[in-house]
Amino acid sequence: MKIDNPEQLSRGARHLLALLACGLTVMVGLPLRDVLDLANIAMLMLLTVVFIAAILGRAPAILASFVSVAAFDFFYVPPRLSFLVSDVQYLVSFAVMLVVSLLISHLTTRLQASMQEALEREQRAHALYALAQALAGAMSVAQVVRQVGAFVREQAGGEARFFLPDEGERLGEFPEAGHPLGLDESLVLEAVFRAGSGDPSNCVSGPNGLDLYLPLNGATRRRGVLFVRAREDDPGVPVLRPMLEGVASLTAIALERLHFVEVAQASQLEMAAERLRGSILSSISHDIRTPLTVLFGQADALALAGDHLGDAEREAAGAIRDQAGRLHQMVENLLDMARLQAGQVRLRRDWHAIDEVIGASIRLLGDALREHPVKVGVARELSLIALDAVLMERVFCNLIENAAKYSPPGAAVTVEVRPDDGGLAVEVRDRGPGFPSGSLGRVFRVFERGVPESPASGAGLGLAICRAIVEAHGGHIAASNPPEGGACVRFTLPSSGEPPRIEPELADPAGAGS
Incomplete structure (x- = not known):
């Protein structure tokens, strides 16, 4: 019979299985009681206790220890089928057998628990590694929130909610507001976000269960707060608090990486736009500068040749000259801007x-x-x-x-x-x-x-x-x-260096040069 998880059985079923195992051992040993020595039969009973402790746990193993000692006395020790003892030395054997059974069951269950805990730690480590890989490839905040939320549900049995700051450093739930938090919860959330970077997370017991507030500490600033709520019948969140703090650290790193990626992309786009704008400014301004100069000169010549033009023509020529001059000034500004952006202008201080x-x-x-x-x-x-x-x-x-x-x-x-x-x-x-x-x-x-x-x-x-x-x-x-x-x-x-000292001019006294 293979039992993967004895916790799935009820307490009575596990004790009943322990009694059945002890009975089966007695039935196997009865035909051999005239062949094997009593010490060997006692070893069989102890072996049964070991298996029960490894499979069913500590409480059934303790029950099996007492039942095994009683069955050994009743079925194998003379006078048989009686709890009477013909030799007082058997009492010492019973005591030693009981102590050894209890000690073996205790050590076996501790070893089983340690092995189970090691397996769970290994599973959590693999899950954290998979989460770190997934967050490293996340392309948006929504993906980070979705992956971390699924991890918390699967590994801790809790509900994860994210509260991220906006440009004004005001906390808001992302991606959308679920059921609103209470006043006490909102105050704790704000306090965790505003606290110093070295302050740990906070675990608070509320009317709805155990609440864990995990600050998302990035390398440059705090990126928000991860709020985890355990189910009322599941104490896994406080037990797994170190793992969840690691999840918060991975989440903060992912959010900060996305922020810097966004900043770098915006900077690249701005640089590309500035280079394109500078190229356009330079090419356009150079191409139209010469015809503008000619236009301005011709319009000025027409305006000055007043003897050959009427008043309307002279006024039109003056207007053309003024507008050409204004356009020429705009082209000069374009050229200046292009040169300044290209860094071609050197200051002559x-x-x-x-x-x-x-x-x-x-x-x-x-x-x-x-x-x-x-x-x-x-x-x-x-x-x-x-x-x-x-x-x-x-x-x-x-x-x-x-x-x-x-x-x-x-x-x-x-x-x-x-x-x-x-x-x-x-x-x-x-x-x-x-x-x-x-x-x-x-x-x-x-x-x-x-x-x-x-x-x-x-x-x-x-x-x-x-x-x-x-x-x-x-x-x-x-x-x-x-x-x-x-x-x-x-x-x-700003001031750059010490300005030269200006000496006042001295008046030349009368007759000094004569």
Whole structure:
């Protein structure tokens, strides 16, 4: 008779099988009692106890020990078929036989339990290895959740639920919310997620069973919490807690790998898009630069030849010239952007006074500021700063022209310069409608306009060029909407080295050279 799992039998059935085994041994030994010595028959009885302990467990083996001693006395020890003992020495034999039977049954059951535990550990190790292989090939968070949930159900008999943070670090169940957690459970879940990285998991006994909260600790940050609930009649979850903590570690590694794969793919796509955009900018701008120059020159020549044209023709020629000039400026911006993105522009730093750079930029703008006065405020005792004056003039021209473009007629454009951590900070403000609140983080991208449908002309390159130049100088640029209204662009320029000292000019005393 082969019994794979004695726990499947009831307690009474196992005891009955132990009694039947003892009876069968007695029946086998009765024909041999006149042939074999009593010691050999006692060995047969002990062998039966060993088999019962190995197959049926400890309690049936203890019962078989007592029954075997009693049957040995009743059927084999003179006077037979009686519990009376003719020789007192047999009492010692009975005691030794009982002790040996009990000891053998105890050792056998312990060995059987150790073997069973080793088999279970081996099975769990194989299951964990298979889970690690499956998670290594998972291509989405949904696959990770599905595989880990199936593992917890099969190996621990529990229900697994995943709570992952969003971009705002708020926990939410993934993939979809099941039955909602109670207040106490939600508080424990939040505490486990917010706890330090070295804090262990938490096992809490609740009204619905034993709950295990396992933090998903990645190498860089906590990726969420694995919530495991055991069935009320299954104590496997707390017993298998070390294995489930290993499952949580594998899950965190898989989630972090998927996160970094997503970041790497996004970076590659962005780099490819930037390279394609730069190639398009460079090729298009070079191809249309020459015909634009010719068009601008011809339109300017027509506009200047006033004696041969009527008023309408002269006005049309002037309009063609102005639009060609504007288009030419856009092409120049495209070329500048292409060169900056390709890293072909080298800074030619020199020590300059920032107010002189601002003044030169305002003069370059000319008629673009005829309806917008520019108010410049420069803090006193500003030291010289090392920068590329030509590129920085482009920054001020773009910012001031952009501020004037979106300001109502007559509104002033304000430029303020103040010291900032050894360098300087510059703010350019206008009185226009300001940037749309949802576009503050995108206004410095290429071809990104603050107001896409604005009547003001532009291709969305000015602020992108400003950012590239400022960052090439080691600074930072940002846009904001001040509480008092309008738009503000602020950038900083760090200090690089010790500026030269300017010696004051000494007055030549009268007659010193005579």
